[in-house]
Amino acid sequence: MVLLVLVVNSVIAQQEPTYTQYYFNNQVVNPAYAGTWNNLGFLVIGRHQWAGMDGAPTTYTLSVQSPTRFRNVALGLNVISDRAGFENRQMANLDYSYRVQLNRQNFLRLGIKAGITSYSVDFSRYQGYPGDPADPAFMGEIKNKIMPNFGVGGYLYNEHYYLGLSMPRILKSEFMNNFNNHSVTAEMRHLFLTGGYVFELNRDLHFKPTFLSRFVWGAPTLIDLTANFLIKEHLWLGANYRINDSFGFIAQWLFDNQLRVGYAVDFSIAKLRSFQNGTHEVMVSYELGSRRNWSSPRKF
DSSP states (O other): OHHHHHHHHHHHHTOSOOOTTGGGOGGGTOGGGTTTTSSEEEEEEEEEOSTTSTTOOEEEEEEEEEEOSSTTEEEEEEEEEEEETTEEEEEEEEEEEEEEEOSSSOEEEEEEEEEEEEEEEEGGGGTTSSSOTTOGGGSSEEEEEEEEEEEEEEEEEOSSEEEEEEESOOOOEEEEETTTTEEEEEEOOEEEEEEEEOEEEETTEEEEEEEEEEEETTSOOEEEEEEEEEETTTEEEEEEEETTTEEEEEEEEESSSSEEEEEEEEEEOSGGGGGOOOEEEEEEEEEESOOOOSOSSOOO
C-alpha cells in the first residue's frame, strides 16, 4: 500500500491527465484545437495506467467539437473522469475557438476554455499506510468540492504541420479538509507546448514526428516524443518515448475518413516498472459530415 501513496503523490504532480495518443486529442489541453476537424466529431479515450497495481490511475475522456454557423467559430466539450488511489476528479469544460486565416494555407486558432472540477478524497482509507493509523494527516475527507477554472490556447496549423501553446487551467486552488486543516493542491498551472509535421515520403507512406512538452511549477518537465507512419492512408504505426519515464507503441486503423480506432501501450522505465504491467490506452473517434477541404484522411 506504500506504492498506492506514491502513486497518488505522482498524480498530484501531473494533475492534467497524460495521453500517448495526444496528437489526436489536443483539445483536452488546448481549447484552440476545437474546430480543426471542420466537422462535428466525437472522441473517446480510456487509459489504464500501471496495469496490475492497486489504486493505479485510470482516465476516461469524452471530447466533442463542432463548427458553427459562424464561419470562423467552433465550440467544444470535454468530460474527464480521472481516478488515482482514493482521489477522484470529475471535470467538464466548454471550449470556444476562433479561426484567423493568415494566408491561403495557414490558419491560427485562438481558444478559451471554461469549466469546473469536482474533487473527492477520503483520507481515512490511507490510515496505516505507511504510518500510524492515528496520524491526523490521514483522517477526514474532502467530498465533491467544486472549483471553477478557465484556460487559453493558440493553435497554428495547415495541412502538414501544427504548433500549439496553451494553459488549460489558469487559476490555482487548494481544497481544505475541515477535519485537520489538511490542504490539497487540486489545481496547478500547466503550460503545454505541442507540435508536429507530416512528411509525404511517397503516395502510400507518410511520416509524422510530434512532440508534447508540459511545464508545471515545482515539478519536472515532461517531454513526449512520438514518431508515426501512415501506410496507404489506413494504418498508423508508431512509437513513443516519454523522457525518463516510459516508451511505447501505437497503432491506429482508419475504417474510412470518419471512423478511427487506436491502441497504445507504454512500458515504464522508472522505479515503478517492477510493480506493474504497463499502461494501456484505447481511442475511438468519429466525424459526421464531410466539410474538410484538405486531402483525406485527417493526420492530426
